[in-house]
Structure formats: structure tokens, C-alpha cells
Amino acid sequence: MASPSPIKTVVVLVQENRSFDHMLGWMKSLNPEIDGVTGAESNPISTSDPNSPVVHFTDDAGYVDPDPGHSFEAIYEQVFGRPWPADSAASSEPLRPTMDGFAQQAEAKEKGLSKTVMKGLKPEALPVFSELVAEFGVCDRWFASLPAETQPNRLYVHSATSYGATGNNTEMLAKGYPQKTIFESLEESGFSFGIYYQYPPSTLFYR
Numbered sequence: 001m002a003s004p005s006p007i008k009t010v011v012v013l014v015q016e017n018r019s020f021d022h023m024l025g026w027m028k029s030l031n032p033e034i035d036g037v038t039g040a041e042s043n044p045i046s047t048s049d050p051n052s053p054v055v056h057f058t059d060d061a062g063y064v065d066p067d068p069g070h071s072f073e074a075i076y077e078q079v080f081g082r083p084w085p086a087d088s089a090a091s092s093e094p095l096r097p098t099m100d101g102f103a104q105q106a107e108a109k110e111k112g113l114s115k116t117v118m119k120g121l122k123p124e125a126l127p128v129f130s131e132l133v134a135e136f137g138v139c140d141r142w143f144a145s146l147p148a149e150t151q152p153n154r155l156y157v158h159s160a161t162s163y164g165a166t167g168n169n170t171e172m173l174a175k176g177y178p179q180k181t182i183f184e185s186l187e188e189s190g191f192s193f194g195i196y197y198q199y200p201p202s203t204l205f206y207r
Helices: 020-029 070-080 090-091 100-109 113-117 126-134 150-159 170-175 182-188
Strands: 042-045 054-056
Touching: 020 126, 042 100, 070 100, 150 170, 150 182
Parallel strands: none
Antiparallel strands: 042 054
């Protein structure tokens, strides 16, 4: 007979979309083993112009408004350095993820936003996170389930699939997604759970 697990409670904290480099990239200064940032990183304003000005990554991030693009199409441009193709057939060609389209995509959304998105938070600005980094491990290879907006990724958290959604589909959110959630599996296995939230939780978006 298996011995009882010493783990009594598992807490999953789900926050809003933030990139690793923005939140924890500069924690490399506290722990050099973290695959973070050094300030040598940069993006061109235009990936198609070899003489384009570049924007370097800095540690003076503040409140970000408006939000940087985080739709499926915007992230495509950020990762591959070229806009989402209008011809869907063209999107099937193999591409190399150059990670150099962040400044370009931001500048297309609003002039000057490129400098805003190429910033991270210094450790002193995140005292709680800094303490956690100093005392515990940091996963620096932990990526979003889907390179897209909030709700598809929340759906993955609760049910390991977005049911094909790549954006905040208002119609489907109102109708309710049909897939089974982890909470149903927990209940079937005799485990208790609680859902604590500040705003209406994504768990309401299931049938």
C-alpha cells in the first residue's frame, strides 16, 4: 500500500499576461544561472530595413499603457519578425523564430510604444518576487500554452485545451466551452478544491 503523500495542498496562482523577460529577466543580476537579460538585447524598429534604428532592453519598466499586442497575429509578428500574412497559405511556410519583431509590432500599434515594450522590471521594483527568486527555484523555460490572448491560455490551465480558440471569442465564452475541466477530475477522484478570484473567473466559461 502506497504511503500517504506529504503534499496536502497545491496552490495555482494565475496572473495576467506578462513575459518572463519583463517580470523576471533582470533577476539574472541576483542569480547568473537564470536565463534572463543583460541589456545587450535589442530589436530593430523595422526588421526589413538593415539600417533601422534599434531599441535596447532596459530595466526601467513602469506602467504599460496601452497594452502591447498579445493577439495570435501580433505574437506571430513579434516572434518571427514579420506581419501575419493576409494570405493564410503563406503562413504555412517554415519560418525561423528570430524574436526581433517586438519593437516593430509595438511601433505599428502606437508610435513610441516600442521603447515601452523593450523594458523589464529591476529586482528592487519587485521585492516579493526578488525574495522568492533568492529562496526558491525559477522556471526560465516555462512558456504559454498558446501564443495568444488571456482566455485561451486560461482555458488551457483549467482543461488542458482551448478547444481551438486562439482569441477571446466572446460568443463562445458566453455559450460555454464543452471540455472537461481539472476540477471535475479532482471531484471524481475525491479531492476537494477551491476557486478564489478577484474578477469573474474563467471557470464560468464552461457548460
